[in-house]
Amino acid sequence: MAALPAWRAIDANQRTALFAAALMHDIGKPATTREEDGRITSRGHSAKGASMVRNLLWEQGCPFELREALVNLIRFHQVPFWLAEKEHPDHEVMRISQGTRCDWLAILAEADMRGRVCLEDSQRALDNIALFAEFAADAGCFREPMTFVDPYTRYRFFKGKWFQNDVSAYRDFSGNAFLMSGLPGSGKDLWVHRRLSGLPMVSLDDMRRKMGVKPSDNQGRVIQAAKERARVFLRKGLSFVWNGTNLTAKLRQPLIEWFEDYRFHVTLVYVESLYEHQATQNKNRDHVVPDRVIGRMREQWSVPDPFEAHDVIFEVSGGA
Numbered sequence: 001m002a003a004l005p006a007w008r009a010i011d012a013n014q015r016t017a018l019f020a021a022a023l024m025h026d027i028g029k030p031a032t033t034r035e036e037d038g039r040i041t042s043r044g045h046s047a048k049g050a051s052m053v054r055n056l057l058w059e060q061g062c063p064f065e066l067r068e069a070l071v072n073l074i075r076f077h078q079v080p081f082w083l084a085e086k087e088h089p090d091h092e093v094m095r096i097s098q099g100t101r102c103d104w105l106a107i108l109a110e111a112d113m114r115g116r117v118c119l120e121d122s123q124r125a126l127d128n129i130a131l132f133a134e135f136a137a138d139a140g141c142f143r144e145p146m147t148f149v150d151p152y153t154r155y156r157f158f159k160g161k162w163f164q165n166d167v168s169a170y171r172d173f174s175g176n177a178f179l180m181s182g183l184p185g186s187g188k189d190l191w192v193h194r195r196l197s198g199l200p201m202v203s204l205d206d207m208r209r210k211m212g213v214k215p216s217d218n219q220g221r222v223i224q225a226a227k228e229r230a231r232v233f234l235r236k237g238l239s240f241v242w243n244g245t246n247l248t249a250k251l252r253q254p255l256i257e258w259f260e261d262y263r264f265h266v267t268l269v270y271v272e273s274l275y276e277h278q279a280t281q282n283k284n285r286d287h288v289v290p291d292r293v294i295g296r297m298r299e300q301w302s303v304p305d306p307f308e309a310h311d312v313i314f315e316v317s318g319g320a
Contacts, residue, residue, distance in 0.1 A: 001022050021108055022111055025049065025073070050075035051302070073100050097144070109129045148165045149168050156169040175237045177239070178199070181247065184215075184285075187271050187315070187317065203244075207226055207229075230242060242255060245297060253308075267311045
């Protein structure tokens with residue numbers, strides 16, 4: 001990386017950030033390396049590494065925007081190798097640009113490839129990295145995010161249900177659903193109290209306590225009861241809050257799509273506090289979530305993509 005003209009041309013702070021991403025880009029390999037059918041594979045190491053780096057940098061107090069840019073560099077660091085072979089490479093670069101810089105990703109990918117030896121298809125990969133940079137430049141998102149006229153249009157665009165970034169997507173909503181996301185002790189309840197105190201709330205924590213279900217127990221009964229309560233609001237067109245940790249896209253997406261089926265506008269509110277504050281706030285709660293449970297949550301924890309819902313709010317204490 002240090003030998004690449006593109007890396008040497010950026011300013012000192014950017015060089016430092018990108019060098020850190022290079023140091024950590026394969027951090028997930030030890031946890032994912034295994035033998036399959038006589039071959040050694042590390043499939044999934046990009047996603048695993050992204051999760052590990054998010055946790056590491058959160059503990060170190062890295063600013064949120066910089067941390068997530070680095071996390072997404074690691075998450076997508078293999079994409080430029082094969083992007084040109086995808087059906088819609090332009091959409092992929094637009095999607096990546098929402099979470100990190102495509103010019104940084106091109107530098108990281110080239111350094112990664114040039115640092116290898118005896119790789120038969122290295123030249124093809126280098127050609128594809130150059131094409132990745134061209135796709136991003138042509139789309140207008142090489143050094144900055146692809147712009148959209150509004151968040152809902154961006155959501156529809158990346159869902160493949162709208163095809164223009166500068167013309168607002170059609171909307172017809174019967175109510176508003178606010179989906180909370182964040183680790184225990186991050187401040188979700190306080191945010192709701194300050195911003196949405198007049199709305200009815202489906203609180204998974206409250207339901208767990210009423211039903212005698214521990215955070216470490218199977219949550220099936222709690223989710224079912226929460227859905228029954230939410231269905232009342234959805235059918236009546238009454239705006240409401242769904243308050244839970246919702247730490248993965250796999251958990252968030254079915255809820256977003258369910259609310260959308262009822263023609264509700266969905267605002268995803270991600271709340272995060274500094275590492276030391278989160279631990280203190282959790283211990284000061286009336287109902288403390290055990291450290292071992294939070295540890296398991298952190299292994300799955302993913303920050304929402306900016307286009308994951310109709311609107312996404314990032315409420316991050318400690319600043320960006």
